Amino acid sequence: MSEAILKVTGLSKNFDGVRALADFSCDLCHGEILGLIGPNGAGKTTFFNVVTGFIAPEDGKVSLRSTDITGLAPHRLANCGISRTFQDLRLIRQLSVLDNVLLSFRDQPGERLGNVFFRSKRCREHEGQNRQEAIRLLEGAGIAEKAGDPAEDLSYGQQKLLSLVCCLAARAEVLLLDEPVAGIAPEMKEKILGMIRDLPDKGKSVVLIEHDFDAVMQTCDRVVFMDAGSKVSEGTPQEVRNDPKVIEAYID
């Protein structure tokens, strides 16, 4: 197996006495899709929030390509090559679909205040390139014809798709996807899972939180099962599915 791109060791976090993460360790290898499953409240989303800097861990270390990134601010981490989607679908609903994608590009010269008034040519060129790239990504996802519509006019499934496109626009190496196919129609689900399966070929590594066991079985190379903030089982989807500890946790 190739080297770990994201390495997490001994993460702990309590919320008012509830253990969301208890000495949780896990590695993400380059170019793999890692499924993160477990019952509600197992600490999966907390794990994402810690890795992306929205929650500071009480203990433990997160490193990206062997650089320690624990406790960096969310916007810094987002610029280091980690991009995420949210379970509760965060999009700028009033802005157009295209603007949502454009917002997701990193390091835009036009976003610096000085460049608003000077060097407008360079900014326009950069913006033009981003625009083409955004349209290309939207075409890939099959929602290019909706580019001008406000994001809130999209169906729920299309919004999930858009948040994945935004994640791609970030050009991040590590993508953390929080329930990308929960609660959407089967066709759309297939499309999104297909896009996710293509990601390793583009040099990206993915952590996928998902409750749908079939989706995990089809998509992931490796699965980590979490319960009460710690790792219960780890292995190929088959191994985890047949692990008696996992079956027991689901029956509880």
Next chain:
Amino acid sequence: MDYLCHILVLTGIYVILSVSLNLIAGYTGLLSIAHAAFYGVGAYVAALMALKLHSPFLVNIVCVVVLSGLLGALVGIPSLRIRDDYFVIATFAFQVITFSVLNNWVSFTGGPMGLPGIPHPTIFGLQVSAHVGFLILVGIFCALTLWVTHRIVRSPFGRVLKAIREDEVFAQAAGKNVAAYKVLVFIIGAGMAAVAGVMYAHYISFIDPTSFTVMESIFILSIVIIGGSGSLWGPVVGAVVLVVLPELLRFIGLPSSVAANLRQIIYGGLLVAFMMWRPRGLLGEYAFQGKEARE
């Protein structure tokens, strides 16, 4: 004619104030009620420089913008760590403190007696004195404010501001340094408000703290809300409506004591009516739909 010019100059001053507050509150979603404080700081600094240092007008205006911007940073950096309601309270506190300083530091600001005899400005040897002169000067600064705001809100920088207004977490996850953007916008808005203060001080030639109270801040905010927050021209329309409307009351022959009170009732009534039936203000609706969507 002079009367008409007077109304237009006042409208112009409120255009600068409301357009700059719109950048803070309408585009970035930071509900600030400290705008009259920056307006007052601008007016007092310009007046004191003109009276005590006799420095040229254009130098004053640059100093005022820089100083007010610094003050904006001083208030902005600590208060932008907190959100929503707490931010409103923090700006309210700054507003009250500024008023108290202006009102009580008698030896420096003249306290409640104010500062009389502020000279008319001279620009490149030309003295701006007549109403028409001021109208041109205010017009230039209005245009400048609108141009700067236009450049900001149409740029990728402005897109980030709207994203912050709608969803801060999304903006952070997209790698935007939300705190830095907020502070920058607060500084720009404070600087612009101070320019309006300079205009006011030189135009009226007498200032006292009662022009820069919380009520004034709320009045500016009403202009933004009624005109349409988050739209470039909304606050301009709002300023015209709210400044000109009470003047019209003079012509329907009401005694001035009644008219003054009626003004307050009209403002209150308008605010309630807009909140109920048109929360996006007169022009605000267009701001939230992209150009592409309308076509």
